[in-house]
Amino acid sequence: MEYKIDTYDFDKNLKNEIENNDSINEWPVVYMIHGKNEMYIGETNDVNMRMNQHLSTKERYTKLNRVNIISNEKFNKSAILDLEALLIEYISADGRYKLQNRNGGQSKNHKYYQKDMYLDSFENLWKQLMEKKLVNHTLEEIKNTDLFKYSPYKTFTNQQNSIVKSIINKILNDHNSNHKNFIIEGGAGTGKSVLAVYLVKQLTDIFKEKNIDVNIALVVPVKSLRKTYKEVFGQIYGLKKSMVVSPTETFKKDYDILIVDEAHRLKRRFGLTNYKSFDNNNKKIKDENGTELDWILNNSKYSIFFYDRGQSVLPSDVRSSQFRKIMTKDNIYKLDTQMRVIAGDEYINFINELFKDNNLYRLNQYSIKDYDLKLFTNLDNMINSIKKLDDEYGLCRIVAGYSWDWKTKELTYKEAIEKDIYDIVIGNTKLIWNKKDEDWINSENSINEVGCIHTVQGYDLNYVGVIFGKEIDYIDGHFVIYKDNYKDKKGKLKATEISLKDYEASLKEYIIKIYKVLLSRGIKGCYIYCVNPGLREYFSKAFDIASH
Template sequence: MTSYRVINLRLVDGRIVNQLEEYQKYVLINNPVTYIYYNLKNRKIYVGETNSFNSRHSQHLGETNPKFNYQEFTNCLVIYSNLFNKSVILDLESLILNYMIAEADSTRFVFANGNNGQTELIYKNKEEILTEVFYKLWTNELHVLGLVNNPNINELRESLLFKYSPFKQLSPKQKEIVDEIEKNITKKYLVEAPAGSGKSVLFTNLAFSLAERNPNLKIGLITTGNLTKQFNLIFKSIGLNERLKVKTGSQLILDAKKNDKKFDIIIVDEAHKLKQHYRKGHPNARRHLKEGEEELTLLEGITDGLVLLYDPYQGIKPQNIRPSKIRNLTKEYKKLMLVQQFRIGGNGDFSGEDFLKGILYGLQLSDNKNFNTKVFKDDYFKIVDTFKEVIDYINIHSHAYPKTTNRVIAGYCREWISNTSKKENKGKKLEELPYDWNIDGINKRWNSTYEDWVKKINSENEIGSIHAIQGYDLNYSGVIIGNDITVNDGRIIAVSENYKDIGGTPLKEEFSLSELTEYILNIYYVLLSRGMDGCAVYFEDKNVEKIFRERVGL
């Protein structure tokens, strides 16, 4: 017996033209429902919830300035159940929206929904609604009607569009931060948030909410180059691509200078990657910066309001503004904290926050011992002895859980000799390229691309560098902590000759071993914080492994 029922209404100029039975009329007047307006021809959709569909339908038709003309919808699917109450229909609305956004690149739907800034809903039969209503609705009615392309929920859950959806339910703290910024958009804010704490969800929600509530607001949006495409697709799917265009810092600054443009507010995702002038950096990354300049001050010159979503431990290159300089430049900013961990769970004894604090302490990036060491003795985390074991860890989990995303990732401790831009590799097929890793009789290449590397089919056979993985989530991660760090007098230090990132090494005349050490350890912090369900680590330098084990209680 099904846990829900549906009524598929046919609409002509907003009028319901079905011949309805008495019980259906009763449902539309009296029952809590989630509903989906749609027009398959013009690819428009709206998902809503109400305690009285007839009343809500009349309100939609009477709106004076709707985002989309409701008379143009040709159908409305109304979902009802004896399990439904206000919390359930709100949660079901959110689930449908977020999973539909996840495949917006293939369905090309444009959503007429606004942003309601909804916080996470907790209710007693939530798991039953997910499995018995939502999953079945998605794979049956929604798929059959052509409202969804992919019936596989697990695949969609791994999509970046799903993870960064602006319809995501916010944590109370995320909602509090959005509300505070909206009250005074001309202020400057530094939102400090560690890996996996929901910076990017906050980014899309805040941008969407500001655009909806302030139609004339000039909003600038900045993220890293490998994520601009995903964010722009999200905002296109909600019909705001003309107002919300996501760019890199250099693109936004150059565009503002060229067109003499100013913004009311600029929101910067991954603000730890803002750049300073650096002579050794890539020309495209510094053509907007003169000697002594950095992007933060230039951004302040083109906006009144500025929001930085920032993690001091994720600056990984000398062209990133140093944390000490960020602290100095943001002395007058309003400081906000976002610490709840969403990427890494826990088992009740420990939390994801314990794990992040632990790896920071284990890598000597922090002196804070206040974390539960049980996280490092749980099935979530393991240290393996050989390169082969870390490769096997990912291989085993990929076969056991074929719908999960699992990758081997490593510090930049090998040259990228398989780089296709190298003269000697021009015109070669992938299988003809040389190997970058040759250990334990196993040959592997670095990531063949940076953009969307995780989503590429061959990435399962490659090893990802920091530039291919930063900003992405994995289910199971196999992390190689390479020979670019060692131990000297009880301290972890960089081994400069083993660090192979050409653009990431400080200039010779400005060389600082402590500075390079900080960059490399930040890289390992990022790599170790990618896995949602499990993490295996192989240390090339056993002295580093010994220090790490001692500090995390192993």
């Protein structure tokens, strides 16, 4: 399908110029009004009327000066709604313009006649936009950006849309000024993060439109992810980098609304390396046993938590029992549709079954389709395969369980190689842990390094290669943990903090959770290598073996 794109000056003469153009006056159209750095995207059945409305809007006529009107004689209302939503989603992540749009256009997935034909032709339109220099990057390049993954300009499922409307309505219609909190529960890949960003954007725009000053922030407990969010917020119209904060930074302002992503990683006063700063914050809320969850509740009028008990992976994380204390039938919402892994819920259910003792018979009932899932018996082959896939798709990385000391922590990658110092040595294969702890996935040399739970949790990859380390094995139908081979100091507890029996049980739970998180990072596929032979034997009965 070919698209016609007519370009005009966005000024008072526009009506005269377009009124004789039958292709845009007699059909539904999509339009893009832009200036030097900003753009607004919309759709209409009456282009003359809509342009007059925009010309009377100060935000439009003071900052935008050109309009591109996209038309095709096969357009219908459903088709242009989809086209508008796609343009908003991709142009917002392209980086050429900041969008003035408040939302992503059509908010639900509708079915209509020949929908696939319209969607398949979108790439042709995008090429035309590139030729006109209205966009900078290809669709595939954009899909790999953080701005695309976390953009608030998304088309939501009915479930997501219902949650957003419910929470916003409850906040806007609250007249008693009592503290309210909301909890959105969902497993890995169910769309929690994008919903969190969307709520920040929507609430910010709504209160701005009402001329009401409010302090809204996104709280991100995970340091590596916080930097990524700041970069994303800096590129979204109406949002600022300063709106992304750590739990400690919530004491700096009187916040009206705090939205917490990765809330399962909020900390309690337990197993910490620095108690002093934690205790100083607890003094501010007059609770010596307070947690970061308590800080959020204390420092905001409305709190919105995106939570997954299954991704609480350290002893210092706030206990699920403390979240249950603030849950009521009126404030808890569920996200249960898998939106990251293309194999969907079937794969996530399979991974959950994989880590149950004596459960091989259940695994054989699963059929994982359209997902590249392989077990490698040669680590070098897996690493080389991931690197080739990275050349093809981008965003393919090697990750591992925390089974090796971080010997190269104080060295650069080059220094480690020159001094022949490596963190992970498996046979003749020598590897180095991640050299950055913030936004490692997007760092320059990450394809040659190995990430861990602390650098990949919350991120999407196209392919992930997971190394199961020396700390986990499978013997006589049971998963076995070798605690001395678990090297994450953040995951260690002192003998005075917990009994040995409880420690071993907790450690097993945390390590299995960590591997579940690692295995759920890949959108297109997941490759696996096991150090210990018992685990390798067990997995060989559940996974296809990669050929050499």
